[in-house]
Amino acid sequence: MTSGLLQSETADQVVTTARTAVGDSLRSVTYFTRDDYEQLYLRDDLERDADLSTFIGHEWRGFKVAQSAYEGSELGEYRYTIRVFDNGFLIRITSEREGVFVTTDGLTIKDFEETATAISSVLEERNRS
Known part of the structure; x- marks a missing residue:
């Protein structure tokens, strides 16, 4: 991992913005480009053992696929993009040149969860028929 991809003022602003939006549920903030990344924040109670290079590769490809698939x-x-996991959420904000993913726990996204549950139930019922 290379440090210094962002000027420190910009990195601080990204972390402050995420912290303000998410509050104590913020787990991590990672800035990335196609070729590199920098973890800007990791909550003290979390291990530094995540394979961020794999996450970054996946999130970059995922952005390109989503962007192409839904173009027009x-x-x-x-x-x-919001990804929902058993123990938290990942929110990815990406442009053509760079991106940030923020991981959280305990963040309430009730509307997304209710929608996903309802659609999953419909699909499961359809597949049983």
């Missing part, structure tokens, strides 16, 4: 869609321009 009636949904509009791609804005960000």
